[in-house]
Amino acid sequence: MQTPTPGHTGSANATPRPQQNANYVFFDRSTDGFSEQAVPRAKAAQLKLEHYYKVAVDAAVERNTRRVEIERKLQGETMMSDERKLRHLQQHGKKESTFLRLRRTKLGVNDFKTVKVIGKGAFGEVRLVQKTDTGKIYAMKTLKKEEMLKKDQLAHVRAERDVLAESNSPWVVQLFYSFQDPVFLYLIMEFLPGGDLMTMLIKYDTFSEDVTRFYIAQCVLAIESVHNLGFIHRDIKPDNILIDKGGHIKLSDFGLSTGFHKQHDSSYYQRLLDSTSGKQAAPRAQAARNSVMVNSINLTMSSKDEIATWKANRRKLAYSTVGTPDYIAPEIFMQQGYGNECDWWSLGAIMFECLVGYPPFCSESTHDTYQKIMQWQNHLLFPDDVHLSRESEDLIKRLITSADKRLKVEQIKRHPFFYGVDWETIRSIDAPFVPHLRSITDTSYFPTDELNQAPEELPNEDGGPNKDLAFLGYTFKRFTISSQGF
Numbered sequence: 001m002q003t004p005t006p007g008h009t010g011s012a013n014a015t016p017r018p019q020q021n022a023n024y025v026f027f028d029r030s031t032d033g034f035s036e037q038a039v040p041r042a043k044a045a046q047l048k049l050e051h052y053y054k055v056a057v058d059a060a061v062e063r064n065t066r067r068v069e070i071e072r073k074l075q076g077e078t079m080m081s082d083e084r085k086l087r088h089l090q091q092h093g094k095k096e097s098t099f100l101r102l103r104r105t106k107l108g109v110n111d112f113k114t115v116k117v118i119g120k121g122a123f124g125e126v127r128l129v130q131k132t133d134t135g136k137i138y139a140m141k142t143l144k145k146e147e148m149l150k151k152d153q154l155a156h157v158r159a160e161r162d163v164l165a166e167s168n169s170p171w172v173v174q175l176f177y178s179f180q181d182p183v184f185l186y187l188i189m190e191f192l193p194g195g196d197l198m199t200m201l202i203k204y205d206t207f208s209e210d211v212t213r214f215y216i217a218q219c220v221l222a223i224e225s226v227h228n229l230g231f232i233h234r235d236i237k238p239d240n241i242l243i244d245k246g247g248h249i250k251l252s253d254f255g256l257s258t259g260f261h262k263q264h265d266s267s268y269y270q271r272l273l274d275s276t277s278g279k280q281a282a283p284r285a286q287a288a289r290n291s292v293m294v295n296s297i298n299l300t301m302s303s304k305d306e307i308a309t310w311k312a313n314r315r316k317l318a319y320s321t322v323g324t325p326d327y328i329a330p331e332i333f334m335q336q337g338y339g340n341e342c343d344w345w346s347l348g349a350i351m352f353e354c355l356v357g358y359p360p361f362c363s364e365s366t367h368d369t370y371q372k373i374m375q376w377q378n379h380l381l382f383p384d385d386v387h388l389s390r391e392s393e394d395l396i397k398r399l400i401t402s403a404d405k406r407l408k409v410e411q412i413k414r415h416p417f418f419y420g421v422d423w424e425t426i427r428s429i430d431a432p433f434v435p436h437l438r439s440i441t442d443t444s445y446f447p448t449d450e451l452n453q454a455p456e457e458l459p460n461e462d463g464g465p466n467k468d469l470a471f472l473g474y475t476f477k478r479f480t481i482s483s484q485g486f
Contacts, residue, residue, distance in 0.1 A: 063096055107179045109186060112140060118446040124184075128191060128443060137440050138176065141187040148185070160254035161187065163231050170427060171222035173242060173252040192250060194243025194435040195445030197350070201238055205357050209392055211432045212354040215241075215249060217421050219347055222251045224409050227340045236346035237327040238353070243445070247431025325366055326359040330373050331403050341406045348399025356386050360400060376400060391417040 031039055070092050074085045112129040115137075119126035124143040131138065164175035164187065177188040197215065201207075207215070219241060226233050233240075233254060240253040329345035331338040352360045360380055361372035372379040380400055382393060395417040398407045407415070413423060422429075435445055 066096070067092070107177055107188075109181065109184070112138070112188070114140075115441050116443055118443050128441060129188075130441075137191050139173075139189045139191040141189065143185040143187075145180070145183060145185060163226065163229065163254040164189065166229055167225070169222075169225040169229075171218070171225045171250055173250045189252075192242040192244045192252075193437055193440075193442055193445060194245065194247060194433075196239055196243065197241040197249070198238035199445065199447060200243070200433065201353060201357075206386075207354045209355065209389060212351060212392070213418065213421065214426075214432055215354065216347065216351050217418055217423070217426055218249045219251075219350070220409065220412055221423065221426070222249060223343050223347065226251060226254075227343070227409070232340045233343050233346075234332065235327075236343050236350070237324070238350055241350075243433070243435065245435060245437060247434040248427055325369050325373065326362055328373065329403070330376060333370065333374065338403060341403050341408075344399050344406050344409075344412070345403075348396050351392070351399070352396050355388055355392060356383060360396075389417075391415070391419075 070089070074080065074088060077085070111133070112131055115128040115130055117125055118128050118139070124141060124147075127140045127142070129138050129140040130136070161175075161178055164172065165178070167174075173192065174190045175187060176190070177186075179186050179188075219236075222241075223233065223236065231254070233251065235253060236251075240251060242250050242252050244250055325333075327346040327349045329338070329342035332342055349359050349361075361369050361376065363369045363372060380397070382388060395407075395412075395415050398405075398415070399412075412418075413421075435442075438444070
C-alpha cells in the first residue's frame with residue numbers, strides 16, 4: 001500500500017500551493033457538490049447556535065453581576081449580622097432559581113385569556129388579557145409576522161422590543177414578556193388604564209397652561225429617558241403617551257424607534273433572509289441609516305370622505321395604515337440624516353395642540369399637512385382668539401424650528417415656561433387628572449366601542465424556517481423579583 005507523501009493526498013481538490021510549506025495540505029473551500037438546501041440549512045444552524053450560546057453566556061454574566069452587586073451592598077451594611085447577610089444571599093439564590101425556571105417555561109398565547117380589544121393599529125392590535133395561572137392583568141400587543149415581512153418592518157419591530165426590554169424607566173411602559181408563534185409576535189406589557197393623551201384632548205379640547213406644563217414636563221423626562229438608552233422614538237404623538245392609574249404618563253409604541261444597532265437596520269434583515277434562502281445578496285445603495293418608512297404616509301392621498309374638520313378624522317387616522325404626519329419633524333421626510341432632536345419637534349407640536357386645540361400644521365389631507373411641515377416657516381401661526389403666555393409661545397417656537405436651532409433637553413428644562421417645576425419629584429406629585437377605576441379590568445378610558453370586539457381565531461400556520469429566523473432572539477422574560485429590600 002502506497003503511503004501519501006507530505007503535501008499530497010488522494011483528494012483531487014488538495015494541492016500544495018505555491019510558496020507554502022510542502023509539509024501541509026491545503027484544501028480549497030467550495031460548496032460545489034452540496035445539495036441546494038445544504039448552504040441555507042447550514043447558515044440557519046449557525047445562526048441558531050450562535051444565538052443559543054449568546055443567550056446562555058449573557059444570562060450567566062447577568063446572574064454573576066447581580067450576585068456581585070448584592071454582595072457589595074451587604075458588605076456595606078456594617079450593622080447587619082453575618083447570619084442575616086447569609087440569609088439574604090440564600091434568598092437571592094432562591095430568587096435566581098425561580099427566574100431560571102421561568103426562563104425555561106415556554107409561554108404561548110394560550111397562557112393568556114382575552115378580556116377585550118383596546119386598540120388597533122396598522123400591523124396588529126392591543127388586547128387586555130389575563131394570565132391564566134396568576135390572574136394578573138396585562139396589555140398584549142400582537143403583530144402579524146407576514147405583515148412585518150411584507151412591509152419591511154423587521155428592523156422597527158426589533159427596535160421596539162429592544163427599547164422595552166432594555167428600559168427600567170418609570171417613563172416607559174414596562175415589558176414583561178415577549179414571545180412568538182409561527183404567525184404572530186406577542187408583547188406582554190403593563191396595562192395603563194388611563195387611556196392616552198389623544199383621548200383626553202378629544203374630550204377636553206384644550207388644557208390650561210398649568211395642566212399643559214405638567215404633561216409636557218413629564219414628556220420631557222420620558223423622551224430624555226429614551227434618548228439616554230441610545231434610542232430615538234421618532235413617533236412621539238398623543239396616541240403614544242399613555243396615562244397610568246395615578247394619572248402620570250408613560251411612552252409606548254416604539255415601532256418606529258431606532259437604536260442604531262445592526263438589528264435596527266432594515267438592510268441587515270434583507271441580507272439575513274438572502275443568506276438563509278441561498279440567494280446572492282444584491283448590491284445595495286447606502287441608505288440613510290436612520291430612515292423612516294415615509295411610504296406609510298400617502299403623500300398624494302386625497303380625502304375620500306367629506307370631512308368637516310381635522311378632529312372628525314383624527315380617530316380614524318389612528319387606526320389606519322396611513323397614519324398622521326402632524327407631529328413628524330421635516331428632517332425625517334427629507335431622509336438626509338438626523339438625530340434625537342426630531343423628538344423635540346414632535347413635543348412642540350403636542351404642546352401647541354394642548355393649548356390651541358389642534359396641531360400646528362393640521363389639514364384635511366395628509367398631503368397638505370406634509371406640505372405645511374416642509375414649509376413650516378410660513379405656516380406656524382398662533383390663532384388670534386387663543387391667548388398664550390409669552391413663555392409658552394416662545395417654547396413652542398424654540399421646539400418647532402430648524403434642527404440646528406432646536407433646544408436641547410437641558411435648555412428645555414431651564415426654559416421660563418417650566419419655572420417652578422421640580423424635575424426630581426414631578427412623578428410623585430398629584431396629577432391634574434386621575435382615572436376613576438371600577439376594577440382592574442376597567443377599560444372605560446379606551447374607545448373600545450369603536451373597535452371590533454369579535455374574538456379572532458389565531459391561525460395555526462407554519463411560519464417557515466426563514467421567516468422564523470428573521471425573528472430569532474425576540475423572546476424575552478423580565479427578571480422582576482427584586483433582590484433588594486434589606
